[in-house]
Amino acid sequence: MSKKTVSKKIRDIIFGVLSFILALFLFADSICVLSVAFVFNKNAWIDQMHLSNYFVDKTDEVKNKLIILGNASGLAPEFFDKVVDTIQITKDTQTYLDAYFDGKNDIIDTTVFKQTFYSELEAYVKEKNAKVDDANVDYLVKQAEHIYTKSLEIPLLYRLSVYFTALRKIIPFIIAGLTALSAVIVLILFLGNKKWRHRAFKYLYYACAGTCLSLLAAAVYLSAIGGLKKIVLESRALYNMAVSYGNSLTVAFWALTAFFFIVAFALYFVYRSKYIKVISSD
Secondary structure: OOHHHHHHHHHHHHHHHHHHHHHHHHHHHHHHHHHHHHHOOHHHHHHHHHHOOHHHHHHHHHHHHHHHHHHOOOOOOOHHHHHOOHHHHHHHHHHHHHHHHOOOOOOOOOHHHHHHHHHHHHHHHHHHOOOOOHHHHHHHHHHHHHHHHHHHOOHHHHHOHHHHHHHHHHHHHHHHHHHHHHHHHHHHHHHOOOOOHHHHHHHHHHHHHHHHHHHHHHHHHHHHOOOOOOOOOOOHHHHHHHHHHHHHHHHHHHHHHHHHHHHHHHHHHHHHHHHHHHHHHO
8 A cells, every 4th residue: 555545545534524523513503503593582482472372372371370369259250351461461571581581680570460450459349349358459469460470481491591591691602613613624624625626625515414414314303203292381372382483493404404405515516526627637
């Protein structure tokens, strides 16, 4: 075996490893970008809530829970039609998400809800000409407020609050780092193949094809399990939103897969064109 052949094989191994690492970086970068676009994007959450009819479903959930509470106090179910308002739930949820994504106080603001409850309860008592104890009224409102707060909280966000905020802050730097490292590898591939430029395109083709296959596996998996349809949640509103989220994420994975497939195909075409020119010139 000639010395030239050995050095060529070593070079091919090195560039092959770099191509594999580039594929890993591109895949990780794609996941991070999807996270920023979906998981760490407040507007994406709100959009999914509107798409899944979240606020209407959440209004029904809150109302049904309050009706159960009100039964023990002799309050008619119709009483809560004026207390629970979809528009107010939408506003309170958006305020909650605003505070959460800003890393501030993420407690549900129940000010308007309590004021409305007290006002409607006072009118209801006057209408029924009933006698009530102020302590019992305060207890009832406090219980209703607790139900309202717990209903509007998003459990997963509540449990991951610390990690969510920290990761949201550093993920742009992760994306920048992965992009920079990917650019360095691309530069090395071109500088290491100055004379035979077609080889650089070959290794780039390998990297993009590898990224495409990785994303394809994720897209196929998400499609096979139906996005997040198998997730177990007590809240119907939250479940519908999660399913909508999962479907959108699945579509995004397929779109990225298609993008890298096109890029890989284009790089392969360039590689073959340049390779044929090299063979022809020899």
